Amino acid sequence: MARRRVPRAAALALLLATATACANDVPEANWSRGLLPDHITEQGEIVQNLWNGAWIAALATGAVVIGLIIWACIFHRKRRAKAELPPQVRYNLPIEMLYTLIPLVMVSVFFFFTARDSEALARVDGNAPVKVKVEAFQWSWRFTTTVQGKGTKPVAGVPVSDYKAGPQLVLPVNTKVEFDLQTDDVIHSFWVPEFLFKRDVIPGIPEGDPGRKFQITTLNKPGVYAGRCAELCGVDHSRMLFSVKLVPQAEFDQYVATNQAGSAQ
Structure with missing residues (x-):
């Protein structure tokens, strides 16, 4: 009986590690913020x-x-x-x-x-200067950024073990950003821990439905922040990693100019 429990416990531990997408990208938390x-x-x-x-x-x-x-x-x-x-x-x-x-x-x-x-x-007021289309799929992300009506090249990724190797979403500081989430396979969840917010990405929700969208206003805190899927979505769920890079406005403008849709490689 005891021998049977060991494999079961090991399998349960593996399942929990996969479900929570254990990694070394957990942001630092302290007691003054309630461990957030x-x-x-x-x-x-x-x-x-x-x-x-x-x-x-x-x-x-x-x-x-x-x-x-x-x-x-x-x-x-x-x-x-x-x-x-x-x-x-x-x-x-x-x-x-x-x-x-x-x-x-x-x-x-x-x-x-x-x-x-x-x-x-x-609340989504619809007048954000930066809009991001987020497409979740098994098992990575595709980001398409639109700035004042001008789109950039999509940034797509593959399953990775380090969020820094995943697709990177570049955003400006001190700016309102609107996200539109969609998927064509299973339920995913878009989560950047430093947003203190996550939203499920559910297949079948039609375009324009408010359930697909949320809005943030970034603070003046440049840096690279880890993101992940927070919904158990398949075998490579734990490798569905990405990053968000906050940059000054001038650097973001340069990024948009360099990566405009249809521009030369």
């Missing part, structure tokens, strides 16, 4: 604030509950006869209102901030 990576978009600030607020509220609630448990253990430990019940609080209207209204207020506050921030993250 440093965001590189304005929308990331929204997610960061909602995350921190939820943790503060949860920790405060936990502290109150633990305090009440300790208080009850210390001050209500009087020994009683086996048949004697402690004082009951059933049908005590003030107490019942208290433990009904407080959770209701808490849930309402959480719902308000979550709904508000979800609406902000899903």
